[in-house]
Amino acid sequence: MSVRHAILALLSEGPKYGLQLQKEFESSTGEVWPLNIGQVYTTLQRLERDGLVESDDTESEGPQKGFHITDAGAEELCSWLNTPPDMTSPPRDELVIKVLSALRVPGFSVHDVIQVHRRYVVELMQQWTRLKEDESDFDLSFALVVDAELFRLDAVVRWLDTADGRLKRAAAEPTTAPHGPRIARRLVVRR
Amino acid sequence: MSFLELRRVSKSYGAGPTLVHAIQDVDLAVERGSLIAVMGPSGSGKSTLLTIAGSLEEPTSGEVLIGGASIQAMSRNDRARLRRRTIGYVFQDFNLLAGLTAVENVSLPLELDGLSAKKARAAGMAMLEGLGLADRATHFPDELSGGERQRVAIARAVVGERHLLLADEPSGALDSTNGEAVMRLMLTACKRGVAAVVVTHDAQLASWADRVVFLRDGRVVDQTVLPPSPESFLEESSPSSPHR
Numbered sequence: 001m002s003v004r005h006a007i008l009a010l011l012s013e014g015p016k017y018g019l020q021l022q023k024e025f026e027s028s029t030g031e032v033w034p035l036n037i038g039q040v041y042t043t044l045q046r047l048e049r050d051g052l053v054e055s056d057d058t059e060s061e062g063p064q065k066g067f068h069i070t071d072a073g074a075e076e077l078c079s080w081l082n083t084p085p086d087m088t089s090p091p092r093d094e095l096v097i098k099v100l101s102a103l104r105v106p107g108f109s110v111h112d113v114i115q116v117h118r119r120y121v122v123e124l125m126q127q128w129t130r131l132k133e134d135e136s137d138f139d140l141s142f143a144l145v146v147d148a149e150l151f152r153l154d155a156v157v158r159w160l161d162t163a164d165g166r167l168k169r170a171a172a173e174p175t176t177a178p179h180g181p182r183i184a185r186r187l188v189v190r191r
Numbered sequence: 192m193s194f195l196e197l198r199r200v201s202k203s204y205g206a207g208p209t210l211v212h213a214i215q216d217v218d219l220a221v222e223r224g225s226l227i228a229v230m231g232p233s234g235s236g237k238s239t240l241l242t243i244a245g246s247l248e249e250p251t252s253g254e255v256l257i258g259g260a261s262i263q264a265m266s267r268n269d270r271a272r273l274r275r276r277t278i279g280y281v282f283q284d285f286n287l288l289a290g291l292t293a294v295e296n297v298s299l300p301l302e303l304d305g306l307s308a309k310k311a312r313a314a315g316m317a318m319l320e321g322l323g324l325a326d327r328a329t330h331f332p333d334e335l336s337g338g339e340r341q342r343v344a345i346a347r348a349v350v351g352e353r354h355l356l357l358a359d360e361p362s363g364a365l366d367s368t369n370g371e372a373v374m375r376l377m378l379t380a381c382k383r384g385v386a387a388v389v390v391t392h393d394a395q396l397a398s399w400a401d402r403v404v405f406l407r408d409g410r411v412v413d414q415t416v417l418p419p420s421p422e423s424f425l426e427e428s429s430p431s432s433p434h435r
Contacts, residue, residue, distance in 0.1 A: 115405065115413050122230070123415045125398035132371075133378070150395055157394035165232055 003035065003043050008069060008077040011053060015068040018044060032145045052076055095156065099163055110167055118160045125153045192259060193220035194386035195244060195355055200253030202239050213239040214409040217253070221386045223354065226377060228397035229390040231406035237390035238359055240406065244388060245278050245357045246270050257355060275304045278355045279348030279385075283363035285340045287332040287347075293339075294319055294328040297346045304351070318346040322376065338369035342376065349380045356380055356387040362396050374399040 003025070010016060010024050022040045026033070044067055047053040052073035056066040069077070095117055102113040128149050131142075197219040204211045214236040221227050231237050242248040243255060246262045255262045257277065262270060280286075287296045298315030302308055319328050322342050332340055341361065348356055356377060362370030374389075374396060381387050389400065397403045405413040 111407075115407075119403075119405065119413050119415055122394055122398060122403050125394055126400070126403065126415060129395075129398040150398070154395050161232060161392070 002080070003039060004047065005077060005080045007040070007043055007047065008052060008073050008080075011067060011069040012074060012077060015056075015066045017064065017066050021067075027139075028141050029145055032142070032149075047073065096159075099160075103167075111164060114160050114164050114167075118157055121153050121156050121160070125150055125157075128153070192222075193256075194223045194258055195219070195221040195388065196256040197240070197244060198254040198256070200240075200243060200250045200255060202236075202243060202248070203251045212409050214243070214406075217406075217409075217411055219244070219388075219404065219411070221355075221388055223384045223386045224381050225402070226381045226387045226389065226400045228400035228403045229388060229406055230392065230394065230397045230403055231390075232392060235406045236409040237392075237406055239409075241357050241359050241388065241390050245280060245355075246274060247280075272304075275300060276351065277353060278357060279350075279353040281341070281344050281348045281356065281358035281361045283360040285332070285344045285363075287340055287344060289332055292329050292331055293324065293335065293343045296332070296343055297350050300347060301351050314350055315346070318350045319343070322346055337363075337365050338372060341365060341369065341373050345373065345376045345380075349385065354385055356385050358387070358389040360391050360393070361389060362391075362393065367395065370396055 006025055006028070007021055010021055010028070016024070018037065018040050021044075022035055022037050025035050025040070044053060044055075048055060048067075051070060053067045053069055098117070099110060099113060102108050102110040128146050131146055197217050200217045200219075201215045202213045204213060217236075217240060219227070219229075219240070229237050229240060239248070243250050246255070246257070249263075257273060262273070265273065287293075288299070291299065294312060294315045296315075297318055298308075298311035301311035301314055306314070316325070316328060319325055322345070324339060324342055324346070327335060327339055327343075332343070335343065341363070345361070348358075358377065361373050361377070365373065370393070377387050377389065378399060389396065391397055403415040404411055
């Protein structure tokens with residue numbers, strides 16, 4: 001999440017003070033991601049330096065100093081919103097590395113390792129889902145953040161389930177093993 | 192006391208070299224008011240567990256108790272009555288009767304149990320109203336959306352004084368919004384004191400449960416620990432920086 005661009009998005013609604021930006025940032029992320037005021041001012045200074053925001057002419061510093069977005073800032077915001085984040089390279093996922101490593105350790109059940117992680121992730125999902133239970137206490141920003149977290153964790157469980165099944169089948173049919181290195185090589189090339 | 196209890200329940204099919212153990216030594220206890228999810232891949236024995244819990248199938252060994260009474264000790268008639276009055280089933284493909292309207296589908300179990308058609312219909316209508324489906328009551332299943340059909344199926348499963356709700360992949364092919372609506376209805380039933388079991392391979396669905404039990408090759412291999420309150424979780428999980 002880019003604080004820089006989130007602040008530009010809040011300023012696109014109209015001029016705001018630093019403290020106001022901090023509060024609105026936190027409420028717009030369902031208060032899941034806290035942001036300290038120091039980080040708000042550091043970001044505003046950089047945005048001002050880059051000509052993306054301007055401060056009021058007043059001499060006052062600190063909480064009473066207002067900021068507004070410039071044309072260049074609005075252009076930067078529009079460009080950022082329409083640019084998909086880089087998802088081309090597979091991330092170095094610690095969980096994937098753990099499962100791959102468990103395959104190499106003699107006497108270690110990779111299925112048990114998968115289950116330990118599956119249970120942990122499902123427990124996390126139960127906790128996020130509890131936050132959704134009371135719909136009356138559930139604002140839209142918060143709902144979107146919780147959904148995003150649940151889908152991210154759900155993808156992890158799906159991968160663990162698929163890995164579990166694939167390893168079970170591979171144990172029953174060892175002939176599938178030679179495909180492993182070929183996939184690995186291709187991933188290295190893509191990095 | 193648990194409303195549903197499975198004690199060392201096993202189920203095998205075939206014999207000799209073709210013997211298959213669908214589930215083995217499964218222990219499961221479900222209190223009234225709680226929702227338990229059973230998660231596992233295809234072929235792990237989830238559906239077998241559910242059909243045995245619902246007295247639709249006999250275990251090869253072990254015991255199933257509902258409301259403290261052993262199913263195996265019951266006569267055929269008593270078991271049929273238990274299925275009509277106490278247990279509600281929700282299936283992936285809804286299993287609504289195509290020739291009956293939504294309200295007729297919902298009131299059918301009550302009529303089969305001897306209630307007058309008028310009273311059964313009134314109870315069915317009240318149930319549909321509670322689920323926001325009053326205006327769809329006279330529609331036939333093929334005139335309803337997938338989400339509406341499943342809500343009607345849940346209404347049918349909990350109408351009357353049913354105490355045990357058993358659901359097999361209840362969100363089936365529904366999208367996540369409708370899947371969530373289905374789980375909210377199940378939770379509402381639990382809040383009224385119903386004991387519920389949902390079997391699924393879907394972690395998002397399972398995460399609505401109070402406890403998730405993991406089934407693998409017919410055995411219970413693990414279960415989640417009851418999570419702490421949402422507030423404490425949010426405080427602990429909030430990263431110090433929003434950068435992710």
